[in-house]
Amino acid sequence: MAHVANRIRRGFYLDSVALMRLSQIVAALPGVTNAALMIGSVSNRGILKEAGLLAAGNEAGANDLIIAAAAGSDKEANDAVARAEQLLDQPQGGGAVAGTRRPRSTGAAARELGGANLAIVSVPGEFAAGEARKALALGLNVLIFSDNVSYEDERSLKEEAGRRGLLVMGPDCGTALIGGVPIAFANLVPTGDIGIVAASGTGLQEVSTLIARGGGGVSHGIGTGGRDLSEKIGALTTLAAIEALDADDGTKRIVLISKPPAASVAQAVMARVARSKKPFVVCFLGARDLQLPANASLAPTLAAAAQAALGGKPAAGALDIPSVAAAARREFDRQRRWIRGVYTGGTLCGEAQIVLREAGERYWSNAPIPGALPERSAMAHSLVDYGADEYTRGRPHPMIDPALRNQALVEALDDPTAAAVLLDCVIGYGAHDDPAGEVARVIPGAARNRPTLVASVTGTDADPQNRAAQVEKLKEAGVLVAASNAEAAALALAIAQPR
Amino acid sequence: MAANSLLRPPLKVVNIGLAGFARDLEARGVPVAEVEWTPPARGDARAAALLARLYASDVVEAANQEALGRFLKAEPVLVDVRPASEVIKGLTDRMILHAGPPIGWERMCGPLRGAIQGAIVLEGWAPDLAAAEKLAASGGIAFEPNHHHDAVGPMTGMITRSMPVMIVENRTFGNRAFCPLNEGLGKVMRFGGNDAEVLKRLRWLESTLGPALAGALRKSGGLALKPIIARGLSMGDEMHQRNVACSSLFIRQMAPWLARAVAESETLAKVCEFIGANDQFFLNIAMAMGKAIADPAKGLAGSTLVTAMCRNGTDFGIRVAGTGERWFTAPVEQPKGLYFPGYSEKDANPDIGDSAIVETIGLGGFAMAASPAVAGFVGAGSAAEALNYTRAMYDITLGRNPDWTMPGLDFAGVPTGIDVRKVVETGIAPTINTGIAHRLPGIGQVGAGTVKAPLACFEQALAAMAEQMGVA
CATH class of the missing domain: 3.40.50.261 (Succinyl-CoA synthetase domains)
Incomplete structure (x- = not known):
């Protein structure tokens, strides 16, 4: 037999939803089988009666609050009612924070921002064209970082952009x-x-x-x-x-x-x-x-x-290649004739090939520039782009995570045919925090018989990694640092060419 | 030629995807809005592509602006109360109008069947409930959705010939919409109640309340509803779960006209008592208003705006402006909420009623921010969380209603005009505030809470719109 306790607050009103929430809390107290806080209107009294919560002689009216609890004992029922009164006297509100709700669509985000003029899309490729199309419809220029967008979609997006006087940068x-x-x-x-x-x-x-x-x-x-x-x-x-x-x-x-x-x-x-x-x-x-x-x-x-x-002005810090190369040369066996390029940037890899091509050299690359040998050969320069698709499928680009390039760099240093190992360090936003430090870290300390390391650092002193500091780290590790990638390639070639 | 907008400072960026890009830009002082991106259309790349095509369509854009404009330009006025037989032309003998999309007797839920039995007895088509059930099951009664007759009804939504219906006229477009009178709390037909007490009350609505209100409304020249809603929002109503302010404003404005229209003082007292004791009296007025506001957008080719959302206890149905009268249906979901003492989820009937028409026009769950008291239905709902519910609805609507603002959101207008594209894109289902009926007929309301409109309805509608626009 349930023990029912009722208490009445005269002339009390609280919204029914707030009361239902309090009811829930009270009903969950130990020993309580049922509980309700309700204004004593006729219909509510009927509900309480049917639920077995209305005590005999309860006289509450429509301007009163009925606090009712049924429990296994009188004490538990009374405790529940007391707890309900406590909750009524000390409202719990205000605790939860609205939090920062972020917009779920480009439309909502653009509206929130007001005056947006660019959308950056870096979602999985199968959704990238759709997101770009929506952004264009909102009057935004679009940068599509994503790859795996079809030619058909790329073309239709760019045509759409043309109609709207907008730019689509990308995909990729x-x-x-x-x-x-x-x-x-x-x-x-x-x-x-x-x-x-x-x-x-x-x-x-x-x-x-x-x-x-x-x-x-x-x-x-x-x-x-x-x-x-x-x-x-x-x-x-x-x-x-x-x-x-x-x-x-x-x-x-x-x-x-x-x-x-x-x-x-x-x-x-x-x-x-x-x-x-x-x-x-x-x-x-x-x-x-x-x-x-x-x-x-x-x-x-x-x-x-x-x-x-720049109107013909040469890049700052250009090297005197013949003298630097002469100083770098050591007494190598004649086998050390070739450049081993280990690149993170495909275009830089291509630029190095052009330097070699213009010099009439034999070169191979996985990202070939016309003139490259069709097959890799120990008797030719090799320039590998570790940012190419075959190396980046399912793993981060080497500009972000240099692990793969590090390994290639170590292997190239052991190559008995290598006169120079040519590499790039690309810094700036989005790139690894310390690519030069990574290179310095993996170079084995001062081995006598090994190829000369030649590098360039793409970046500025204003970049988060600071180019000057990156250059210093490379130099300390014994790497020759050129003013540009093209100059690095020319220097590597000067070192590798027969004397 | 003017330079491209990209090259005109200041740069302002929407970032969709990798968060690092946004962080770097913010570090450079560039304003960035980051999209909380999830694969659109629940990861269906084909649907996501259709979606993008519909976003890029100028025809859709123009049609939606027109549709939203029709919502916002509406001028709904409560003008009269008449017997349904007098004003709903297609409502023939032995026909019952019900809530939600079309449904046959065999698929109807308990409360709907219970209400139908009661309505049959009320109309005198059968002597008792048992005979009524037999008649309904044998095909002797025609069932049609309220929405097919310019009407709406809460919960089971019963309308038969003798029932008085309120008439809301949209003075901008000249259309009218109908909704029965609210029966009050307790055992009522809208929750499937059908005993003698329920029928007796319905007869009183027909004989006394209906004519009294009709007289008062006619004398007053009609009650403009938009201003009442605006005040109600500032007083904590969202017009679905909470109508206490609007019901009070209603009786306050109508009381003198009722006094002029009703000769007998005891009758007048009973009428005032009935309305005054019912916090939800205004709900039915808000519903008729919703229908009157939404209908002018119906059939607007190319528009992806939702013109109706409703449930029959078995199916949830939506209509979209561009596809006119066509229904897109999916199984209804179970409401989540709070229960009266002695009841729990086990007793709850699946979602039912035409009342989601108020969400269709930006009220109810969409105006949750106006109604901290209702926030309790939203899980552990704090008042602060209620704001987020309304904010989420901005993501799936075409615009805001400047006439209906919410103090809690710095007087932002309610999110108005559900866009099928945005629902499918974000996967955010419209939030509907609702009462919960007992699953057995005759017991009535057992709780209240919120329910989500099923995404499947919107996905079907999107496919149909893509086909209509030739982008499928």
Whole structure:
């Protein structure tokens, strides 16, 4: 038989929901079989009666609160009622914090922000095109960091952007520099009057940082994604970016960076360049015979492009290659003839190949520039891009996690045919905290008979890792540090060439 | 040519994906809004692609703006109370209108069957409940959704010929919508109640309350509803679970007109007593208003705006502006909430009623921020958490209603106009505040809480809209 306790608060009102919550707490007390706090209206009294909670003689009316509990003993029932009164007297509210609720869709986020002009999309590839399309519909320019987007989607997104007067950077665009702001994998570079349009993120990083170190600045660096100048895409973003920079009063000169485009695409791009009044520097890495309009000059390497953009001024800290190479040479056996390049940046790997190609050397690469040998050979230079797809499937890019490149570096140092090991260190936002430190860490201490290490550091002193500090770490580890990747390649070659 | 918007400072970024990009930008002082991204359409890449195409469609965009505009421009006025037979043209003899999407007797839940039996006896089509059940099961009664007749009804939603219905006129568009009078608390037909007491009360609504209100409304020239809702929101109502403020405002405004319309003082007293004792009296008015506001958007080609959400205790159904009268249905979900003493989830009937029309127009669960008292239904719901419920609804709606603001959200307008695209995209289901009926007929309300609209309804609707727009 349940013991029922009732108490009445005269002239008391509390919202029924609050009362139901208190009821729940009280009903959960030990020994309590049922409990309710209800205003004593006729219908509520009926509910309490049916639940066996209304004590005989309870006279509460519609302006009164009934506190009722049923329990295994009178004491437990009375304790429950007392606890209920306590809860009524000391409201528990205010504890929970609203927390920061983040918007769940691009539309909601854009509305919250107000005046958004760029969306960065880095979701899995199968969803990236959809997210980009939604962002375009909201009037946002889009940087698609994601890869695995189909050509068909890329083209339709870029056409859509064209209709809306917007830019789609990417897919697979890792770098942009908008009004001095580094986006994704990019460096802190002073603003200036040089605009860059780049199909390669690392290319954009190398050129922008060389410009910075040469005393210049960048207005905007626009990434296009690696496939933009293919026949299927037709340079839609490159053309739109040229259009945008051409119309931008802050941009006086424009640098174009890409792999060699398809012939028809190159023609379309050059036709657009010719319509501009601004001077262009064209760096289509590895391109041989390109018809350029009068307002454009050709730069064979990224370093040359930066130099041309700076009006011919050479990059700061250029080395005297013959004397540095002479000092670096040791008494090697004649087998040590080749460069082993261990790269994290594909475009830098390509640039090094161009330096070798222009010197008439034999080279092989997993990311080949036209002129490369078809097969890897011990009797040729080899330049490996450890950021290529076959090395990054299911693992982080070596610019973020250098483990794979570290291992390759150690192996290259043991290669008896290697005269020089050539490497890159890319710093800046998005990159590893201390790539030079990682290189220094894995180099075995002062072995006498080993290839010379030659490196470049892509970045600026303003970057979080600080280029000067990175260079110092490499030098302390016995690495020769060049002013640019192209110079590093030339130095490595000078060391490796027969004397 | 003007420079691209990207190159015009200041840079303001929406980040979708890797959080590190946002952190780096914030460190450079760039304003960033980070999307709490999950794969859209519950990870269905094909549906996600369709979704994006519908977002990119100018036709859809324009149709949705028009549809939302029709919601916001509505001017709903409670004008009259008439017997249903007089104003609902298609309501023939031996027909019963019910809540939710279409359903046959064999699939109906307990409370719906119980209410139908009571309604049959009320109309005199059978002498008692047992005979009524036989008649209903034998196919002797036509069942149609209220929504097919410009009407809505709470819980079981019964409308038969003799029942008085309130008429809300949308003066901007000239359409009308109907809802029966609220029966009060306790054992009532809307929760499946059907005993003599229930039927007696319904007869009193028909003979006394209906005519009294009709007289008062006619004399007053009609009661404009938007201002009442606006005041109710500032007084803690969300117009679904809590209508105490609006019910009070209603009787306050109607009392003089009732006094003028009702000659006999004891009748007048009973009418006032009945309305005054029922905190939820206004719910049915809000529902008719919801229907009157939503209907003008119906059939607007290309629009992905939801024009109706309702449940029959078995299926949840939605209608979308672009697809007109078509229903998209999925099994109803079980409400989560608090129970009256002596009852628990075990006793609860699955979600039922047309009342989700108030969420369809931005009230109820969507206006939770206005109603801290109702927050208790939301799990461990603190008042602060209630704000987040409303904020979540902003993510799935087309706009805000500037006429209906919530003090607790710095007078932001209620989230208005559910967009099928946004629901499917975010996977955020509309939150509906609801009463909970006992699963057995005749027992009545056993609790109250919240329930989610099933995402499957919205996914079907999205596919249909994609087909309509030729992006499938």
